[in-house]
Amino acid sequence: MPDEVKAKTSGVRMRRIARTIAAWRLESGQDQVEVAKAVGWSNAKQSRIETAKLPITPADVMTLALHFSRPPDERDALFRDAQTAHSSRWLEQISADAFAADVREYVALESEASEVRIFKIDVVPGLLQTEDYARAISKLGSAPDDEQFEGRVQARIRRQARLQDEAPLGVRCVLTEAVLRIQVGGRETWLGQLRRIAELMELPNVDIRFLKSENGAYRAMGYPFSVLGFDDNEPDIGYIELLYAGVYLEQKAEVQPYVEAFDELWMSAEEPDGSRELLMEIIGAAE
Template identity: 40%
Template sequence: MRRWRAEAGLRQEDVAAVLDWSKPKLSRFENAEKSAGPAEVLALAAVYGVPDAERDQYVALALQARQKGWWQRYGQDALASNFEEYVGLESEAAEVHEFSGELIPGLLQTERYATELMQAWIPQADEVVMKERTDLRSQRQARLHETNPLTLGTVIHESALRQLVGGPEVMREQLKHLAAGAKLPNVTVQVLPFSAGAIPALGAPFIVLSFPDQEDPDVAFAEHLTGSVYMEDPAEVEAYTLNYSALRSKALSQKESITFLNRLARDL
């Protein structure tokens, strides 16, 4: 794919614009971080003017190599809205930085906490979908414990820690789980206390994903009630990165945050 683009004399951003793709999507194909399917190969071959015989050869290879990501075995309802794309990005990311205002970040949620959230959602999913979502979250969380683990940095507002999701017992377990997770070498948990006052991005939680290959630019992600939005423009992503850095500077240190979490758990 890189050779095709080089021979056509096109830049990644040019090709992405023609196909209405994101630049990271094309970059992941070119760096073999994601398998291109037959449709993607056909689209690229058309843009690059690849001869039919060569195009058909690579379409056949794409058919053979096409393998679903582990998350795609779940039903459509388990991957609400366009969350499937996020899970795919997260599975390829080297680092995830998240600012959470009202909820515990999904990668650090306990099963009981997550179940309480799902049961409160409107419309409520059936038991099969909730079980699939629980399993999906567990698979995502497993990346924190791999040999080459995902690096996770979080800034969690105190309001998320004091929201009694499921009652005191569920929250006590969740807070202890957070404190334990913060002791992993690849996980940073910082509490943003009420005393911080007016802070950047108040009321606007977000996630920034960074990838192993430097050619793959960071992607910012934010959810709303019925869906989500991805930001890939460098200037826009930089704003999220700067806000995350500012939030970290106003939050408690890792050590102070663990003490805060343990104290809050004892007081419940």
């Protein structure tokens, strides 16, 4: 993964680690110069660690924890956080050319999120796609080489592990009825995708609702978006997907309108029973 992408995608966890390190130092009564001299690195490095501009290594976490005489459980917890932030994520094994940098960034942020709110108007979100559907969607883009194509498909599928891991990603998703009715990849691929959505709706951490076409206009027409939520009071991050790129929204004033738009869409969508009824009606009519 390119350095600039890696730096931002690990940002949520690294900012949390940086705040903890800074709190340890302030509690000790030392300034950055004193700490840097004591542990044997530059003042600039200590400053960059505390501002999350330099991703801290697990070894450096241990060095600082010992210097500040932190309790073993606190030290070990932050050490594990740093290990996770530096671990070789599956995304890094996908060809760097298979995704635009900002799309890779989104997927990596998604891997750290606790919840994602998704609004789509014409395509099933990657988190919910079957492999056949993902292949069909990938073929609609530019013509990548074999490695790039396979990388796109496998990345879409492997993202779904978050739905059923030890700390599953919470998903709230609003889809327009058009998402269900547009046939992608042929009839069998389309039906397989609809059945997959029905299966995912049974998961306790996944809530998928639909906006019926007959209900007319709705908030955010023509503007699909996602909002990623994180634990430990980390701020939400908004994401607007464009054709070949994406836009990130990190300031609260920028993200809040999308949070409010999603809440309004959520209230306008069919309740769980009505959403399942619509989905099964479409499946039944096609079988």
